[in-house]
Amino acid sequence: MFGRVKPLDAILATAEKKSLHRSLGAFQLTMLGVGAIIGTGIFVLTAEAAQKAGPGMMISFIIAGFVCAVAALCYAEMASMVPVSGSAYTYSYAVMGEMLAWMVGWALVLEYAVAAGAVAVGWSGYFTGLLREFLGLDLGTMWTAGPIDGGLFNVPAFLISLFVTWLLIIGTKESAFVNAILVAVKIAALTLFVVLAVPVMNSQNFEPFAPLGFGGISAAAASIFFAYVGFDAVSTAAEETKNPQRNMPIGLIGSLAICTLFYLLVAAGVIGSVGAQPLFDAAGNAIAPGSKELAAACAAQATEVVVCSKEALAWTLREIGWQQVGNLVGLAAGLALPSVILMMMFGQTRIFFVMSRDGLLPEVLSKVHPKYRTPHVVTMITGVFVAFFAALFPVGALADISNSGTLFAFAMVAIAVLVLRKRDPNRARPFRTPAVMLVAPLAAIGCVYLFWSLSAYTKLLFVGWAAVGLLVYFGYSRSRSHVGLGRVEVHEEDADAPQQPVPPLPGGIDIND
Secondary structure, X not given: OOOOOOOHHHHHHHHHOOOOOOOEOHHHHHHHHHHHHOOHHHHHOHHXXXXXXXXXXXXXXXXXXXXXXXHHHHHHHHHHHOOXXXXXXXXXXXXXXXXXXXXXXXXXXXXXXXXXXXXXXXXXXXXXXXXXXXXXXXXXXXXXOOHHHOOOOOHHHHHHHHHHHHHHHHOOOOOHHXXXXXXXXXXHHHHHHHHHHHHHOOHHHHOOOOOOHHHHHHHHHHHHHHXXXXXHHHHOOHHHEOOHHHHHHHHHHHHHHHHHHHHHHHHHHHHHHHOOOOOEOOOOOEOOOOOHHHHHHHHHOOXXXXXXXXXXXXXXXXXXXXXXXXXXHHHHHXXXXXXXXXXXXXXXXXXXXXXXXXXXXXXXXXOOOOOOOOOHHHHHHHHHHHHHHHHHOOHHHHHHHHHHHHHHHHHHHHHHHHHHHHHOOOOOOOOXXXXXHHHHHHHHHHHHHHHHHOOHHHXXXXXXXXXXXXXXXXXXXXXHOOOOOOOOOOOHHHHHOOOOOOOOEOOOEOOOO
């Protein structure tokens, strides 16, 4: 099980051939993190969190942010030691062996592909809201929601997924200028929301604070974790950081602290201005988010409530009298979210690409298009799956499934840091996790705690996905693995390809160039 290890020295030898200029300080790292983190989760999952925890979702944001912080510190040590593509998959291969690396890579499919589907569904909610507000065109729910959500097929989510797939195939790289504008648009939209919603808060809307108890707060934290995914963009910039031992913790903790504060203010604005109590069934039980029962309960409401909204922030502003500003916030989400879908799908295709190069997946998946020089086969396959995920499933279910894969991968990284500290204590580490004997176990335990707080349905899906992964590994991958066949090769393409395109800093500074 642990015998097939991809030699760390071979990986590092390739990485050392590409020396990156160390130019990023603490402020640039912090801004990089803020730009990467703020996005989908806060625009899309606020209603989902309200149905699970009510006003207690404010505590959920703090819990999820803390787990992210300790996981990020472990991630940063591995990223600084092994600055090549493949992310947690590569780290696990170098430390814990092929089978666990395969399982991590298999879990990362859930992190990236399903997350891209979740973002597409979130974008669809804001897009249909914009059509309704600006053009008076109400598309109804039949073709704008999946079967579980009371519809039949989410056409806007399906189409935006295919559009992003096409962009990835032809190799269109967003300019630093456009990316910087999108980061600024997201932050400006949330700032405007806070400025308008917080002053009209009513303290009575915070009571009861935790209608579903701490279990509801934990369940919401497990979902809200999705709102922080992207912080690893800071970790992967370790090789380009001046004085990483000082600046990496500042960048990681600073960006997470700023985003957590932002999220708390946004949550307070939603709760205080329009209320955020969950809906209950006739027996007094909270209705599961993203279920047919919730869709029916929402349809029966005399007036719409935030837990029923597909565009929670824009809807809230319209409810408190800022109709046009609400439309602008909806427009900001509509403009910014497709770039997040692109980032998620890029990460997914590159993980599959590296696994294919290692022989664990069919070689055809690592074929590069002769004209566009992109891995077009795996991109097309990924894009079709993402499109159907988005068309058929509700955003909350997709976010939770994505989180299950992310939490598993991050727990493995935390364990890998401890194993490597014990096995190879003298190896050079540009960044060392502070208080590693405390931080790494906290990260692993925190990830397990959030995983356990996911719905039973999500955990069963993850177990089923893992079982399929093991069947594929023992039925195909194990006998074709390059490491197993004694062909250890580290590709220049792997060393040069980032695990995920790092969003440029505000002002157009692009560290990918």
